[in-house]
Amino acid sequence: MILRKAVMPDVEAIYTLIQQYAEEGLLLSRSRLSLYENLQSLTVAEENGRVIGVAGLHILWSDLAEIRSLAIAPDSKGKGIGKQLVLQLIQEAESLGIARVFALTYQVAFFEKCGFQLIQKESLPQKVWKDCMNCKKFPTCDEIAMIFYIPSLVPVP
Ligand SMILES: CC(C)(COP(=O)(O)OP(=O)(O)OC[C@H]1O[C@@H](n2cnc3c(N)ncnc32)[C@H](O)[C@@H]1OP(=O)(O)O)[C@@H](O)C(=O)NCCC(=O)NCCS
Numbered sequence: 001m002i003l004r005k006a007v008m009p010d011v012e013a014i015y016t017l018i019q020q021y022a023e024e025g026l027l028l029s030r031s032r033l034s035l036y037e038n039l040q041s042l043t044v045a046e047e048n049g050r051v052i053g054v055a056g057l058h059i060l061w062s063d064l065a066e067i068r069s070l071a072i073a074p075d076s077k078g079k080g081i082g083k084q085l086v087l088q089l090i091q092e093a094e095s096l097g098i099a100r101v102f103a104l105t106y107q108v109a110f111f112e113k114c115g116f117q118l119i120q121k122e123s124l125p126q127k128v129w130k131d132c133m134n135c136k137k138f139p140t141c142d143e144i145a146m147i148f149y150i151p152s153l154v155p156v157p
Contacts, residue, residue, distance in 0.1 A: 001045055001046070001047045001052070001081060001084075002045070002046050002047075003043055003044070003045055003046075003084060003085060003088050004043065004044060004046060005040070005042070005043055005044075006039055006042035006043065006044045006054070007039075008036075008039065010042075010044055010051050010054075011032060011035050011036065011039070013044075013050070013051035014035055014042065014044065014051060014054045014069075015030065015032055015035060017051065017053075017054055017071045017073060018030050018054065018069050018071050020071075020074075021071050026106065027069060027070075027071060028068075028069075028135060028136075028137075030069055038056060038058070041056040041057050041058055041059075041068075042054060042055070042056045042069070043055055043056070043057070043085060043088055043089060043092070045072070045076075045081050045084070045085055047076070051073075052072065052073040052075075052076040052081065053071065053072040053073065053076065053081045053082065053085055054069060054070070054071055054085075055067055055068070055069060055070040055071075055082075055085040055086065055088075055089055056068040056069045056070075056089075057089040057092050057093060057101070059096070059098065060125075060128055061125060062098075063098060063099040063100055063153075063154070064098065064099075064100050064101075064102065064124075064125065064128075065089075065093050065096075065098045065100070065101050065102075066101070066102055066103065066104070066128070067086060067089055067101060067102070067103040070082065070085065070086065070103070070105075072085075082110060083110075083113060083114050086111075086114045087114065089101065090114075090115075090148055090150065093150060094150050094152060094153065097153065098150070098153070099149065099150050099153035099154035100147055100148070100149055100150070100154060101147070101148045101150070102116075102119070102124065102145060102146060102147040102148070103116065103145075103146050103147075104121070104141070104143040104144070104145055105143055105144055105146060106143060106144065108144055108146065111146045112146075114148070115148055116146040116147060116148045117146065117147060117148075118144065118145070118146055119145050119146065119147045120145065121141075121143075121144075121145040123145075124145060
């Protein structure tokens with residue numbers, strides 16, 4: 001298994017992976033256009049030439065980025081790939097000089113294993129809510145906010 005930045009030929013596999021979880025209400029669906037526009041934010045896990053995982057790092061502010069569209073293929077779950085993807089995105093944030101990475105999720109135990117902690121959704125800056133306005137879950141979103149403070153860039157509260 002390797003982790004690498006996504007390239008355009010990956011988009012159909014990424015789209016299918018996200019869509020299947022979106023239909024279960026676990027992820028927000030992504031249009032192909034949104035994947036094309038945000039291709040540079042996406043990292044994939046590849047095994048034997050097949051995309052088995054994806055996650056995106058979406059920058060929201062000078063010190064804040066969000067993990068989006070994290071999905072592992074059903075037959076590849078539970079092998080540590082999700083955690084490796086998240087840690088890779090944290091490294092990416094660190095190399096970009098972005099101190100905090102958050103996720104809006106139902107997978108609290110998984111993100112705790114990745115070193116994230118719970119925060120109040122309302123404590124995230126206003127900029128985050130711009131995207132929420134366009135989301136079908138707004139204003140009754142029940143996702144849980146979790147954050148990772150990059151130790152080399154910000155003291156962990
Ligand atoms: C959530 C998801 C990304 C986890 O990926 P994964 O590759 O199966 O998880 P990993 O194998 O890397 O697990 C890392 C750790 O979290 C734990 N973990 C993973 N999923 C868990 C769950 N649902 N409940 C409790 N613990 C969980 C694992 O046991 C492992 O613990 P360990 O480090 O002590 O061994 C994957 O199940 C998935 O794609 N789910 C559907 C889409 C989704 O919900 N995405 C998240 C949106 S923010």
